[in-house]
Each structure stands twice: as structure tokens, then as C-alpha cells.
Amino acid sequence: MDAALAAVVRESGAFGALLYVLPPGDDALWLVAVAGLPQEFALPWRRVALTDPIPVADAVRERHLVWVGGQEEMARRYPRPALVLPYDFALAAAPVTSRSGVLGGLVLMWAGDRTAPLGRDEREAVESGCRRLGDALQESLDRGDPPRPGGRPRTLSARSGRSAPPDEAAAATAFVDRLPGGSCALDMHGRVTFLTPAAAELLGAARDDLLGALPWEALPWMDVPEVEDRYRAALVSRRPQEFTVLRPPGTWLAFALYPDASGISVRITGAEPAEDTPASPAAAGPSRATMLYHLMQLAATLTEAAGVQDVVDQTADRLLPALGAQGLVLMTAEDGRLRILGHRGYRDELIDRFDSVRLNADIPAVKVQTTGVAGFYSTFAELRQEFPAMTHEDGMAAWAVLPLIASGRPRGSLLLSYSRAHPFPPGERAVLISIAGLVGQALDRARLYDAKHSLAHRLQSALLPRTLPAVPGMKVAARYLPAARGLGIGGDFYDLIRLDGRTVGATIGDVQGHNVDAAALMGQVRTAVHAHATVGSSPDRVLAGTNRLLNDLEPGLFTSCVYVHLDLAARRGCVATAGHPPPLLRRPDGRAELLRVPPGLLLGIEPDSRYPTADVSLPPGCVLVLYTDGLVEAPGVDIDDATAALAGLLERADPTDLDAMADLLIRHAPNPGDDIALLLISVDG
Numbered sequence: 001m002d003a004a005l006a007a008v009v010r011e012s013g014a015f016g017a018l019l020y021v022l023p024p025g026d027d028a029l030w031l032v033a034v035a036g037l038p039q040e041f042a043l044p045w046r047r048v049a050l051t052d053p054i055p056v057a058d059a060v061r062e063r064h065l066v067w068v069g070g071q072e073e074m075a076r077r078y079p080r081p082a083l084v085l086p087y088d089f090a091l092a093a094a095p096v097t098s099r100s101g102v103l104g105g106l107v108l109m110w111a112g113d114r115t116a117p118l119g120r121d122e123r124e125a126v127e128s129g130c131r132r133l134g135d136a137l138q139e140s141l142d143r144g145d146p147p148r149p150g151g152r153p154r155t156l157s158a159r160s161g162r163s164a165p166p167d168e169a170a171a172a173t174a175f176v177d178r179l180p181g182g183s184c185a186l187d188m189h190g191r192v193t194f195l196t197p198a199a200a201e202l203l204g205a206a207r208d209d210l211l212g213a214l215p216w217e218a219l220p221w222m223d224v225p226e227v228e229d230r231y232r233a234a235l236v237s238r239r240p241q242e243f244t245v246l247r248p249p250g251t252w253l254a255f256a257l258y259p260d261a262s263g264i265s266v267r268i269t270g271a272e273p274a275e276d277t278p279a280s281p282a283a284a285g286p287s288r289a290t291m292l293y294h295l296m297q298l299a300a301t302l303t304e305a306a307g308v309q310d311v312v313d314q315t316a317d318r319l320l321p322a323l324g325a326q327g328l329v330l331m332t333a334e335d336g337r338l339r340i341l342g343h344r345g346y347r348d349e350l351i352d353r354f355d356s357v358r359l360n361a362d363i364p365a366v367k368v369q370t371t372g373v374a375g376f377y378s379t380f381a382e383l384r385q386e387f388p389a390m391t392h393e394d395g396m397a398a399w400a401v402l403p404l405i406a407s408g409r410p411r412g413s414l415l416l417s418y419s420r421a422h423p424f425p426p427g428e429r430a431v432l433i434s435i436a437g438l439v440g441q442a443l444d445r446a447r448l449y450d451a452k453h454s455l456a457h458r459l460q461s462a463l464l465p466r467t468l469p470a471v472p473g474m475k476v477a478a479r480y481l482p483a484a485r486g487l488g489i490g491g492d493f494y495d496l497i498r499l500d501g502r503t504v505g506a507t508i509g510d511v512q513g514h515n516v517d518a519a520a521l522m523g524q525v526r527t528a529v530h531a532h533a534t535v536g537s538s539p540d541r542v543l544a545g546t547n548r549l550l551n552d553l554e555p556g557l558f559t560s561c562v563y564v565h566l567d568l569a570a571r572r573g574c575v576a577t578a579g580h581p582p583p584l585l586r587r588p589d590g591r592a593e594l595l596r597v598p599p600g601l602l603l604g605i606e607p608d609s610r611y612p613t614a615d616v617s618l619p620p621g622c623v624l625v626l627y628t629d630g631l632v633e634a635p636g637v638d639i640d641d642a643t644a645a646l647a648g649l650l651e652r653a654d655p656t657d658l659d660a661m662a663d664l665l666i667r668h669a670p671n672p673g674d675d676i677a678l679l680l681i682s683v684d685g
Contacts, residue, residue: 001136008129009035014108021104021147030149035156038189043321056105059093066093087236088112096130098138112237181269190214202268234259244271302442311446312342326419331365332412362389364401365413372410375401376424398422404440411440469498473568473684477658481676491518492628492675493526497533502569505533508626508679509561525559539563539576543611550604559603571618576611578603588621592647623655624681630674
């Protein structure tokens, strides 16, 4: 697999690649290999859900190559990764497939000076490379040894510079030493691998202290966002970068970075400060630039989080690898008890012991929620000093307990834990508290989102029939699927009305809109249809009476509807429609056909509208299908073609298992931007 990945990078002309696998039955891609880049750059995307707005997710989900031609296009189409990597580079993402289907995805990156899309030869190199990777993944699956998701990704070694004989190497060193200013080299991870004496003197540090170190960690005055930002820009765009920084107390230095596939060459010279160049204070602890990138990544992610569980998952997926933490618990207080909303890195048994315990000031998370003041404990001794009753049960060595603040009030607490002793310098504490603030605001929105959806679900359940009547001589199955947008509530409805021992009324309809008003009107329409049907009205009179009611109510919303009167003894039906898709009928021989019913106007437009009817024969073994337009309508798809495709599915389904048939038809539906209601009726032999 490594050889295939290296080959596709080389043949396509890309400088870097990320390889993802899609485990069977999983809904997320997992990063398993990185080439040409430090894997730290890819940490925010070690796990990519198939629904994430990320190029590789789109490529795998839609099974085609995705090309992003530069920074502006990335910002326009994929703002989340553009926020974290605001550099100029080109990207291609493609699905990795084999005989068993999609096994993963491949991301390739090109330098920022590339402007043209992939040529034919390059596209062929990418596609053939994906096929080779698919074959390699398939072989590992067949051997029972697939790449393990969730572990640390493999990093392919970068191509090193050319080898030089000893005399040439000595001459090169002397040549570099004679140049004005200083020179050094960084590897792909930013660590110093070479340093001239002049460079060490300019930097004001011993050569041995700098070799093997990250500059912004070895030199506190370089721990400013611009320094690491320019290093990242050089690696990602593969273009030269420059910056100026102050070495205290008053020495300004200019840095020029020249990247290639093996690392970065750096020239250091004295400089005069620009008038608007501010002096940068020294910082302690981890790189503030790195922490700021993590903060931006989490902020971009949490803006798209929906419910509480989504906030928990996104926070754990992004924060733990970014901060180097091993455990996370998200908590809140409800009715005087501690409630754990989600966790990662802890045993369920331990979490269950603390879930729903009474609020007690001897518990760190409770104290943080009460006071809004964060707690940082580098060792268990520090934790025990403040909370003497605590016992060491989780096996961790350091903890940060952070308040989740929203609207100026603590809404919960976030526990981050580390398997080793971990200092929390002031800069890191500030960033962690900011991160917790983002999580708190997202959690507040998510709980409101969940509450609205719970209300919508209860309202929808109350308006739709709880059960359908059991009628001798017929079988029924029904489904309702809410829209993917809005509150998850809408105006689609269905009903089955037992009229007497041998006749039944069946109806389905769709009120315009996806809100509480549409749901309320849906309840009125369903009640009106039910009332007119139970007094023995014919289908045309049922719709006409319901139409007059809607015109009297003047709701400002229109409704489509189908009503069918079924005579089981005569095995016949009478159908009337009001601007609704006509029913489908699957005949006993397997043929499916659209019932040609004269259409009537939508309900609620014209009070005196008439609704023509059509009679239909219902032989034993047939299946009548009533549905709303969400089952067949999709942008760019002709409605007749979509209905024909639905009829084809109906012909292939088993007419003796209506539940399986209903599930098959629902799965056929496009991504629901509209509600879907479905009612299947089978007349027994």
C-alpha cells in the first residue's frame, strides 16, 4: 500500500497525499497514511464523517473526483478546511474502490503556483493510482488484516536531498558559512537539522540547543503566530515565505523560507523593523500558533453541530488529538444532579457511577459549574489538595476542568485529562478556557435544537394516526419521514378510515410548508377528510367539503390530497385527487402502473372546485401505493422519470411483505429536502 501511495504521488506530480479507509458498515473515513506532509497537519481530519463538508467526503459519497483549484475556491466551496489552512494550494480528492465497493478516499495536494485543473494524463494517473490503492486495500481485507482505523496514521518518509561525497559536502558547508547572514534547515516537522555558526549567533542561542528542536519552542521570542503560520504556509503551498520578528531586546531579524519535498531551507539576516511591525512578547508553554489553529478548527466545526450528541462527538474528535489529551467528559447540571452528556477515553462503568449523582462541591466538575472558574491540576497531588475526598480511579495523571459559559452563565463543565503529568502554563490555560467557551455556546444552541426537535416529533406523532385499523381482506403498511431541514416537522399526512365491514377510506396529502403552521393545518385537513368520509360521502364530495373548509379558514397555505374509497367485497376503488401525485397500482402479475385520475385543483384555492373521480379494479394480490411528492421529487430530475423509477422498484419488490416493500421505496427517495408519507394497501386473495 505504501508503494502504491508513493507511486500515485510521484506520477500525478503532487507533493503530498492523505489516504483514508472506509471500514465496512462505518459512516466515517479514517486517515491511515500521510505522504509529503507532517501528519500533525492532518490531525483535525483524522476522522471525516461522510456528511462532513470536506472534499474527500464529497468524493467518496458521490463517487467522483473533486478538484479544488486554489485558496479562493477552497474558501468558497469548503470554508471549514479553508479556515484552518488559509494557504494557496490545489487539491484533488477521489474515491478508492475495488470489486467490493468503495474502500476509502485519496487526497492529493499540489503547490500554490498551480492554476490549471488536472490534465488528461494527470487525471489518469490519479484514477489508476486509486485503482492500485483499492487493490492493495482489498488484498489486506481478504487476508483479514485491514488497516486499523483510529490509530496513528503511517507517515511515508519524505524524499531526502541528493547525497554528496565527503569532499563535496565539506565544500558545500564552507560555501554556506561564507555567505552573509545565517542559514539553517528544517525537516518536514519543523525541527532544526542544520545550522551555521552565524545563524546561531543571530538567534542568540547555542547550536546544540537548537539542533533537533522546534524554533518556536527553543526560542520563546519566536512563539508568535506569524512564525509558525509562515512555516505552515511554506509546507502547504510549497512557495517561499518571508517574515520579520524581534529578538529581544532590540534586534530585528528577517527570515526567508524556501521549501521542497525534503524540508525547508532558511536564510536569516539582520533587518530594520517596518513602522507598523509590533514587538512580540515572549510566551511560555506550547506553541500559541498551534493552539490558535486548533481553536479556529473547533470554532468552524461547532458552527455546524446540530444536537447535543453532535457537539460531544465533534468536540472529542477535534480536541483530543489536537491537544494531546486522552480523556474527555462533557457534563451539565439538571434537577440538582450531575448529568454526563458524553465522554471519550473512559470506561462506561466509571462514567455511570458519576452520572446522575447529587451535586456536591467535593466534585471538581460541580465546583466549576457553580463558580465558573476553571481548575487546572498538573498532578493528582494538586487535585487531592483541593478535593481531599477524591480517589484516583481514572488512571489519568493531569486534568483541566473548564466551565462551559453561554450568555454569561455556566451551562456545564468540560473535563480534559492526560495520561502523563501535564503543566498548564498561562498561555495554554487561556486558550483552553476560550475553547470551553466555544463548546459552551455550541452546547447551549444544541440543547435548544434538541428541545425543538423533540417538540416537533411529539407534535407530529400526535397528528398522525397512532395505529391503522385492522381490516379483514387487506394488509397495510405506512411510513413517514420528516424533511432533513427545518424543525423536522411538516404537513404530510396519511390515514386509513374503516367505514363499515366491507368499505374503507384511504387518504394521503401534503400541506405546503415545513413548520408548526403547516403541521396545525395538516391536523385540520386530516380531521375534515375523516369527518366527511365517515358520513358516507363519495371521494369527490370528501375533497369538495374539505376544500370549502380550507377556503373558510383562509390559512394562506395550499394542500394536495388523494382520497380513495375501497369496496373490498366488489374489489373496486374510486379515486379523487386534489393536485396530488396519482397513486401507483402493482397488479398481481407484477406490472406496476400509474393510475390516470383526472386532476382537481389544490385544496384551499377555489371554494367551488369540483374533483372528478376514476374507478379502478383491485384484483386479489394487487398493491395500491399512495405517496407524497417527497418520494419522487429531486432537483434536476424529471418527475415522470422519477415516478417510472419508483414503479420499477415496486415491480421488483415482494408483494407479500409490505413492510419490506415500504422500506425499499423509502430508501429509493432522494436526500429528503421534503417530507415523505407513504401508504401501501394490499387486497388479499
